[in-house]
Amino acid sequence: MMGRTIFIDPGRCIGCQACVSACRECDSHRGKSMIHLDYPDEGHSVASLPTVCMHCEDPVAPCAEVCPADAILVTADGVVQQADTTRCIGCANCVNACPFGVPKIDLQAKLQMKCNLCYDRTAYGLAPMCATVCPTGALFYGTLDELRAERPGVQVADSFTFGSTTVATGVAMVVPADKVQWPVPGGLPVVEINGRDVR
Amino acid sequence: MTEPPQTVEPTPGPGDPAAGALATDGPAPGEPPAAGPTPQTPAAVRRRASLAGAVVSALLVIAIVFGSRLLRDFDSALLPYAVATVFLAFGVAYRYTVWVSAPGARRLFKQGRRSFFSAANFRKAPTALPKMIATYLGFQKFLGARSHARWAAHQLVFWGCLLAAAITFPLTWGWFTFTSSTGSGPGYEMRIWGFKVLGFDSLSFFGWIMFHGLDIAAVLVIAGASYFLWRRMKDRGAITGQRFAYDLVPLICLVVISVTGLLLTFSSIFLHGGGYEFLAVLHMVSVVFTLIYIPFGKFFHIVQRPAAVGMQLFKYTSRRKDEAVLACRRCHEPIDTAPYVENLQGTMRDLDLRFDTWAEYCPRCKRVLRGTAYLDHVKKGFK
Numbered sequence: 066m067m068g069r070t071i072f073i074d075p076g077r078c079i080g081c082q083a084c085v086s087a088c089r090e091c092d093s094h095r096g097k098s099m100i101h102l103d104y105p106d107e108g109h110s111v112a113s114l115p116t117v118c119m120h121c122e123d124p125v126a127p128c129a130e131v132c133p134a135d136a137i138l139v140t141a142d143g144v145v146q147q148a149d150t151t152r153c154i155g156c157a158n159c160v161n162a163c164p165f166g167v168p169k170i171d172l173q174a175k176l177q178m179k180c181n182l183c184y185d186r187t188a189y190g191l192a193p194m195c196a197t198v199c200p201t202g203a204l205f206y207g208t209l210d211e212l213r214a215e216r217p218g219v220q221v222a223d224s225f226t227f228g229s230t231t232v233a234t235g236v237a238m239v240v241p242a243d244k245v246q247w248p249v250p251g252g253l254p255v256v257e258i259n260g261r262d263v264r
Numbered sequence: 265m266t267e268p269p270q271t272v273e274p275t276p277g278p279g280d281p282a283a284g285a286l287a288t289d290g291p292a293p294g295e296p297p298a299a300g301p302t303p304q305t306p307a308a309v310r311r312r313a314s315l316a317g318a319v320v321s322a323l324l325v326i327a328i329v330f331g332s333r334l335l336r337d338f339d340s341a342l343l344p345y346a347v348a349t350v351f352l353a354f355g356v357a358y359r360y361t362v363w364v365s366a367p368g369a370r371r372l373f374k375q376g377r378r379s380f381f382s383a384a385n386f387r388k389a390p391t392a393l394p395k396m397i398a399t400y401l402g403f404q405k406f407l408g409a410r411s412h413a414r415w416a417a418h419q420l421v422f423w424g425c426l427l428a429a430a431i432t433f434p435l436t437w438g439w440f441t442f443t444s445s446t447g448s449g450p451g452y453e454m455r456i457w458g459f460k461v462l463g464f465d466s467l468s469f470f471g472w473i474m475f476h477g478l479d480i481a482a483v484l485v486i487a488g489a490s491y492f493l494w495r496r497m498k499d500r501g502a503i504t505g506q507r508f509a510y511d512l513v514p515l516i517c518l519v520v521i522s523v524t525g526l527l528l529t530f531s532s533i534f535l536h537g538g539g540y541e542f543l544a545v546l547h548m549v550s551v552v553f554t555l556i557y558i559p560f561g562k563f564f565h566i567v568q569r570p571a572a573v574g575m576q577l578f579k580y581t582s583r584r585k586d587e588a589v590l591a592c593r594r595c596h597e598p599i600d601t602a603p604y605v606e607n608l609q610g611t612m613r614d615l616d617l618r619f620d621t622w623a624e625y626c627p628r629c630k631r632v633l634r635g636t637a638y639l640d641h642v643k644k645g646f647k
Contacts, residue, residue, distance in 0.1 A: 184504055
């Protein structure tokens with residue numbers, strides 16, 4: 066987990082889309098929103114899940130590893146940048162390899178784009194657009210100490226399991242205290258009968 | 265901006281002359297991709313890259329010696345440029361070898377090469393490859409989708425550099441010569457490898473074009489590169505994360521080369537050669553630096569970009585029929601062509617990313633499944 070990072074608490078998310086609108090205002094991808102807001106059980110539950118780039122640390126940035134054009138740079142501060150416009154060939158390897166479903170691709174422009182933690186802001190100590198506008202604190206930007214100063218006793222997890230693989234990330238999620246010792250399930254269905262998911 | 269569906273190209277319509285290309289090779293959908301080769305150690309890759317660099321630069325030296333008729337046509341004043349191109353050849357071959365040795369690039373390179381050399385593909389869609397080369401490499405249509413201004417500026421830089429390279433590289437290597445039987449003209453002969461190709465009057469319009477091709481190229485490059493420099497100062501998206509050595513140095517190099525080149529012409533026409541020697545040295549230093557910089561900086565995209573054609577050709581030829589497109593296992597939205605996803609899964613296994621089955625789900629379903637898992641197993645009160 067990075068020092069200053071985003072902490073996501075889906076339990077606080079009310080699905081208001083403020084983060085989606087604010088993301089569109091980010092200078093590094095103006096007019097295009099990179100955050101995802103999904104409703105996992107739409108029609109039955111008001112639960113919503115904001116997804117920003119998790120800035121994977123171990124294995125470091127699978128999107129960058131599978132990139133055939135060396136287009137995705139990971140800066141020294143652990144931020145996985147969006148594809149270098151000069152190099153990206155629009156192959157979508159990163160889109161399909163990302164375990165969190167983060168990168169987007171513009172097929173006409175042959176260009177991948179993704180959340181870069183609002184690098185134009187965070188590089189200067191400002192919070193990313195999404196965390197700045199989130200009205201409920203579902204997206205919090207700061208250090209773990211700063212989060213705990215606001216929410217005493219809060220626990221976070223920064224590792225996720227996908228099958229037998231655990232991915233450690235730079236961005237963390239808030240979890241209940243009794244779940245903190247286990248990695249958060251990444252959602253990869255593992256139970257199949259005749260090739261069909263039965264989860 | 266699109267997300268799913270992830271099919272990389274729309275299904276070709278009946279009017280598409282390249283429609284109907286069928287692939288005859290590549291693993292069938294559902295068939296596991298071949299296991300990747302044993303990972304190479306960095307030292308082995310470096311050795312192979314050094315060898316490739318040495319072979320390519322040696323071949324270039326031989327081509328220069330024989331192309332200049334055993335150095336009879338070689339202009340010794342251009343020696344620093346020729347030496348720089350030999351270093352360039354080494355650097356490009358070295359970097360290229362290192363690049364295609366990485367798992368992602370290696371697999372794509374092999375698939376692209378297989379598609380390229382497939383006789384069946386060529387018979388069924390002979391125009392597909394030329395069309396892709398013209399679209400991606402020549403007219404760079406994808407840049408227009410990013411920004412019309414950037415497309416226009418890039419076209420100016422691209423054609424300017426191409427024109428300049430087409431003139432200067434053969435001149436530097438002693439492959440082209442311009443000779444006059446009357447000593448100072450106006451009748452000139454252009455020879456390639458010693459063979460006369462054409463004769464022209466240097467005072468004619470064609471002659472002017474022949475002798476000012478580099479000036480025209482310089483004007484094109486200055487216009488394009490100046491726009492990009494302006495953009496690097498003003499566009500906040502471009503400024504984010506830009507690095508001086510990577511983003512600005514190439515543009516500064518192009519402008520310096522072009523301006524000093526134009527000043528050489530200015531000096532010879534208007535200053536009777538005043539300051540020519542100084543300008544010639546400045547021009548030479550900037551060109552030599554740029555040539556040596558090409559393999560290691562932003563200009564390497566010139567070498568990398570053809571991978572886009574290989575990638576498109578691979579996807580195009582593997583789109584044999586509807587079932588060749590892999591659908592998301594959960595929502596059944598198309599993800600990409602099945603051989604492409606299998607190729608990606610092979611890359612992931614090469615890299616020990618053991619969640620390759622996850623590539624069979626679309627990005628949205630990955631997020632929704634993760635949200636559902638969080639809902640069910642982590643924070644039930646989330647409901």
